Amino acid sequence: MKIICIGRNYSEHAKELGNEAPKEPLFFLKPDSAILPKRVPFYIPEFTNDLHYEVELLVKINRLGKHIEERFANEYYNQIGLGIDFTARDLQKECKSKGLPWEKAKAFDGSAIIGKEFIDKSEFESVQDISFSLNKNGDQVQLGNSKDMIFTIDAIISYVSQFFTLKIGDIIYTGTPSGVGPVKIGDKLEGFLGKKQLVSLDIK
Numbered sequence: 203m204k205i206i207c208i209g210r211n212y213s214e215h216a217k218e219l220g221n222e223a224p225k226e227p228l229f230f231l232k233p234d235s236a237i238l239p240k241r242v243p244f245y246i247p248e249f250t251n252d253l254h255y256e257v258e259l260l261v262k263i264n265r266l267g268k269h270i271e272e273r274f275a276n277e278y279y280n281q282i283g284l285g286i287d288f289t290a291r292d293l294q295k296e297c298k299s300k301g302l303p304w305e306k307a308k309a310f311d312g313s314a315i316i317g318k319e320f321i322d323k324s325e326f327e328s329v330q331d332i333s334f335s336l337n338k339n340g341d342q343v344q345l346g347n348s349k350d351m352i353f354t355i356d357a358i359i360s361y362v363s364q365f366f367t368l369k370i371g372d373i374i375y376t377g378t379p380s381g382v383g384p385v386k387i388g389d390k391l392e393g394f395l396g397k398k399q400l401v402s403l404d405i406k
């Protein structure tokens with residue numbers, strides 16, 4: 203499986219990092235080795251001094267597809283999840299300033315946190331009105347709602363599938379709202395989809 207991550211999909215977050223809102227979806231990939239296995243502790247990698255959390259809604263692809271029209275995109279996923287796109291912000295800044303790819307800042311082992319379960323999309327009135335949040339040490343640091351996405355889930359699926367065949371089990375990280383920030387050893391992150399806690403992570 204592959205992990206497709208959308209960047210700058212919430213205008214407030216694009217602004218906080220000094221980026222313009224994109225005119226078409228911006229995306230990058232993480233390999234499946236980026237997923238932190240269940241029950242494996244998360245350690246801050248030695249190569250970064252500025253590791254940031256980014257809480258994001260996840261979409262799990264459940265049907266093979268290529269060149270998917272936006273109006274049919276909703277037939278290619280059934281479940282919504284929650285995850286963290288860990289980013290070595292110092293390395294990313296360096297890569298960006300040199301015009302280099304971001305992978306070492308974004309796709310390293312453990313950089314893809316996936317919440318403990320996916321929720322059937324039928325449980326939501328609209329997939330474009332789902333609130334989600336992240337607490338750090340008990341304080342809310344990020345609060346988002348999918349209605350604020352610049353590109354909807356269906357638009358993302360349609361766009362990405364022009365370039366990549368989507369396969370069953372692929373996961374899309376749909377972008378983070380504003381409030382991203384650093385973690386240090388001893389921090390605790392808790393992610394919520396609505397009121398349901400799906401992520402609980404101790405930073406080691």
Ligand code: MG
Pocket residue numbers: 207208209256258287375377378
């Ligand atoms: Mg992200």
